[in-house]
Amino acid sequence: MRIEFTLNGRRRRVDVEPNQLLLNLLRDELGLTGAKYGCGIGVCGACTVLLDGEPVLSCLILAVEVDGKTVETVEGLGEGGGLDPVQEAFIETGAIQCGFCTPGFIMAAKALLKENPEPTEREIREYLKGNLCRCTGYVNIVKAVKLAAERAKHLT
Amino acid sequence: MEINRVNTRIIPFRFEYHSPSSLGEALTILSRYGSEARILAGGTDLLVDMKQRLIEPRHLVDIKRIPELKLLGGDAGGFMIGSAVRLRELERSEAIKGRLPLLHEAISSMGSVQVRNMATLGGNLCRASPSADAAVALLALEAEALIAGPTGTKKVPLEGFFLGPRATLLRPDEILTGVYVPYPPEGAGSAFIKLGRTSLDLAIVNIAVVLKLRGGIVEHCRIAMGAVAPKPLRLRNIESFLSGRGLTPEALEEALGMVEASIKPITDIRATADYRREVSKVLLRDAIKTAVERCGGLGS
Ligand SMILES: Cc1cc2nc3c(=O)[nH]c(=O)nc-3n(C[C@H](O)[C@H](O)[C@H](O)COP(=O)(O)OP(=O)(O)OC[C@H]3O[C@@H](n4cnc5c(N)ncnc54)[C@H](O)[C@@H]3O)c2cc1C
Ligand code: FES
Ligand code: FES
Numbered sequence: 001m002r003i004e005f006t007l008n009g010r011r012r013r014v015d016v017e018p019n020q021l022l023l024n025l026l027r028d029e030l031g032l033t034g035a036k037y038g039c040g041i042g043v044c045g046a047c048t049v050l051l052d053g054e055p056v057l058s059c060l061i062l063a064v065e066v067d068g069k070t071v072e073t074v075e076g077l078g079e080g081g082g083l084d085p086v087q088e089a090f091i092e093t094g095a096i097q098c099g100f101c102t103p104g105f106i107m108a109a110k111a112l113l114k115e116n117p118e119p120t121e122r123e124i125r126e127y128l129k130g131n132l133c134r135c136t137g138y139v140n141i142v143k144a145v146k147l148a149a150e151r152a153k154h155l156t
Numbered sequence: 157m158e159i160n161r162v163n164t165r166i167i168p169f170r171f172e173y174h175s176p177s178s179l180g181e182a183l184t185i186l187s188r189y190g191s192e193a194r195i196l197a198g199g200t201d202l203l204v205d206m207k208q209r210l211i212e213p214r215h216l217v218d219i220k221r222i223p224e225l226k227l228l229g230g231d232a233g234g235f236m237i238g239s240a241v242r243l244r245e246l247e248r249s250e251a252i253k254g255r256l257p258l259l260h261e262a263i264s265s266m267g268s269v270q271v272r273n274m275a276t277l278g279g280n281l282c283r284a285s286p287s288a289d290a291a292v293a294l295l296a297l298e299a300e301a302l303i304a305g306p307t308g309t310k311k312v313p314l315e316g317f318f319l320g321p322r323a324t325l326l327r328p329d330e331i332l333t334g335v336y337v338p339y340p341p342e343g344a345g346s347a348f349i350k351l352g353r354t355s356l357d358l359a360i361v362n363i364a365v366v367l368k369l370r371g372g373i374v375e376h377c378r379i380a381m382g383a384v385a386p387k388p389l390r391l392r393n394i395e396s397f398l399s400g401r402g403l404t405p406e407a408l409e410e411a412l413g414m415v416e417a418s419i420k421p422i423t424d425i426r427a428t429a430d431y432r433r434e435v436s437k438v439l440l441r442d443a444i445k446t447a448v449e450r451c452g453g454l455g456s
Contacts, residue, residue, distance in 0.1 A: 017170070018170070018171055018172060018173035018216070019166070019167040019171060021165075021166065021167065021203075024165070024166065037165050039164065040164025040165050040207060041164050041207070042200055042267075042270075042271060043356065045270060048270055051273075054244070054273045055269060055270050056273050057200075057270045057271070059164075059165075060199050060200055060204065061199065061203075061274070062196075062199070062203075062216075064173050064175070064218075065199075065220070067175075111269075129268055129355055129356055130267065130269060130270045130271065131268075
């Protein structure tokens with residue numbers, strides 16, 4: 001089936017099979033390997049991407065379902081080859097160890113900060129509870145989101 | 157666990173995908189393919205089942221582009237919620253938070269923000285999981301299920317909609333179009349409590365209580381529980397026992413004593429039947445206490 005959607009700001013037209021998942025379209029056909037396959041059943045958040053601006057799990061969405069919609073992945077962040085402030089904050093606070101969970105966390109954190117620019121620690125933990133990390137213990141991830149929020153506040 | 161022995165990266169079989177833009181078109185497709193077809197809403201239950209080959213439909217009918225199923229609006233008596241409305245949209249609705257705080261509380265407890273951005277209310281009801289959180293809240297609110305089929309539409313009390321795990325009244329050619337949720341009586345208080353292994357997990361036991369007191373006497377009482385029987389349950393015997401009584405410590409104790417005989421929990425990966433029996437009483441006590449506080453305390 002032919003679908004057309006906006007991926008990281010660019011119109012894309014691709015042919016997909018009905019049983020093809022969005023995650024596999026991104027990773028296997030379009031070369032965007034940021035979103036990861038962790039569990040495949042919705043519990044780890046490693047495959048998180050933004051669909052029309054909201055975080056969703058690309059392991060449980062058919063590629064055909066995004067026809068006409070807008071998809072953003074971690075590869076679309078940052079301007080002019082630079083990093084997004086949320087990415088910078090993750091690096092600076094040591095919120096990344098193996099990095100497998102990181103793209104999912106960053107996309108979820110982007111959505112959180114858009115909706116709630118000054119989240120409390122509780123709100124951060126609640127919003128990110130669908131993203132699992134086996135390395136960091138989450139403390140530095142929470143710090144990273146706080147740091148990104150603070151910097152955004154000083155910029156405006 | 158079985159899930160660890162299957163490849164959940166792909167859906168390992170082919171099917172045809174349909175995306176009707178009207179209810180009529182969807183019903184025609186369902187009539188044509190009968191039990192070969194499945195409705196796809198948010199997919200958070202369906203696609204997980206398909207990855208494990210628990211079901212292998214030849215046709216998927218995506219209902220998310222059907223405007224009739226995405227309606228959301230209140231009238232004088234209650235709320236009409238389309239079956240394809242996403243949980244996140246319901247969670248964000250100030251009107252629902254204000255008029256149906258019990259439903260808001262239940263939905264906010266479900267899954268993660270990603271899951272709520274995908275999952276629909278209709279999917280939670282049609283999957284008919286014994287632990288379905290929204291189902292438990294809607295039972296205590298005495299919601300009605302709105303069903304469309306080839307011969308027309310009908311309305312049935314939600315309590316009769318569930319037949320058992322994964323089984324509802326719906327025939328393969330029917331669609332749940334939405335639910336109608338009456339407002340609880342003016343001055344009632346409510347509480348939804350979910351006990352899970354983690355805050356992301358399905359319930360070990362969940363409970364919804366709607367309670368109204370007048371002069372310290374219980375005037376209106378609705379209690380529903382999940383994950384304690386093959387389907388979400390109304391605890392009618394306890395409701396009628398409490399109605400017309402004062403909530404004295406003795407009355408409450410007697411009501412809690414009736415819980416065991418009203419439920420039929422099983423042992424599964426989340427908890428043992430014994431644990432569920434014990435904790436059901438604790439949750440009932442806590443939910444009643446919270447509902448009473450929210451309707452202004454025992455003296456009201
Ligand atoms: C990580 C994770 C966490 C979860 N947490 C919770 C939780 O906390 N509480 C909870 O209760 N559930 C939870 N769930 C289960 C699931 O997300 C919910 O039951 C959800 O509401 C299902 O909705 P859906 O739109 O995704 O349904 P789908 O998967 O699209 O459909 C479910 C079933 O209903 C049928 N169906 C859907 N809509 C209709 C309709 N309108 N008419 C007729 N049939 C229909 C489908 O054919 C399918 O059989 C969780 C799932 C995951 C993956
Ligand atoms: S891979 Fe999608 S949630 Fe784990
Ligand atoms: S950094 Fe390794 S899983 Fe999070």
